[in-house]
Amino acid sequence: MAIPVRPRLLAALAPTFLGCLLVQVAPAAGTPQKAFNLTWNSINFKTILEWKPKPMDYAYNVEISSGSKWKIKCFLITDTECDLTDETVQDVHLTYQARVLSVPRNNTYLEEPPFANAPDFLPYRDTKLGKPVIQHFKQVGKELNVTVEDSPTAVRRNGTFLTLRDVFGKDLSYTLHYQKESSSRAKPANTNTNNFTIPLEQAKGYCFTVQAVIRSRKDNQQSSQSNMECSDEWDSIMGETLIIVGAVVFVVIIFFILLSVYLCKCKKGRAGQQRKENSPLRSA
Structure with a gap:
């Protein structure tokens, strides 16, 4: 059997329920969301870190490290990418870590802000090769x-x-x-x-x-x-034809040179023989 609820009681409790609902929804709407899908996009050592989602009512800080100390590179940005080239090209044989922190736009956070870590990045090994x-x-x-x-x-x-x-x-x-x-x-x-x-x-x-x-x-x-x-x-x-023609011309030139030398020798030989034949007649 259903229990009857008086209209006056509902009217009295409605503001209370509405207030509780607003208390629960308001912080969720303003709470920074943790980044995800952190990806290194690097070509020929030009290196950019990308992630999701697009922020609503908050911002991102990006930090990078090659050891124990973190260095802020992108501060209170609303983009979902950060150029880390200046850091990663200092030594391409080091392994770099990066993280994205979700923070309020005024950068005031009483507790440690939510953050996500990127995969380790070794430039010499991981950068993609650009099109040659x-x-x-x-x-x-x-x-x-x-x-x-x-x-x-x-x-x-x-x-x-x-x-x-x-x-x-x-x-x-x-x-x-x-x-x-x-x-x-x-x-x-x-x-x-x-x-x-x-x-x-x-x-x-x-x-x-x-x-x-x-x-x-x-x-x-x-x-x-x-x-x-x-x-x-x-x-x-044409290139092959020129090679063939050039070879033929070379052979022809050599042939004519040898022929000229041969004919010259023959001419000299005949002249010398004629001199010998004419020498006794002159002496007589």
Whole structure:
């Protein structure tokens, strides 16, 4: 059997229930939320820490450390990213820790604010390799020559930005993927320098891309492929033709030189013989 509730009693209790509800909701609306999905986004040592969510009525502080002391890098920001490049390029062989603290916008917090830790970050191991650039290429007949330009990095020494080769040294290599223009199957070629010399099957046009590679890594070994470049089939045919023509011209020149020497010797020999034959007649 339902217990009857008097209207006057409900009216008296309503303000109390409403007040309790507001007390519970108001702090939740103004309480900073802990960050999540902390991710390092680093390419050629340009390093940015990203996270979620977008803050509502609060802000973020970002701290970084390579040892026991924390250093604030981004203070009371409402973005969800913080550029930590200046810290991480000081020594790319150190392991860095970072954390994101959620704080009120006036930065007053009686207790330790909620924070989230990012995964450890070792720049030399974890930064991704940027897309390389093909600096120069030339195909002559059945030989393709390609030169790759080392990408610049965010690492600076004595006021100069270092290249990937400056930072990684012998750990850096390149892979060239090349194929005939009419084919979809690419062949790989590797080099520990910046130059490729590829013997080709035919003097036809070829297309190719390049990737930077750090083989000592377990993850993030390869960069994305460079923009595709293609050699001109007509240039390659003309190149081979010029080589053949040049060889023929060289042989012809040598032939005429030898022929001239031979004829000259023959002429001298005949002249000498005529002198000998005419000498007795003069003496008589």
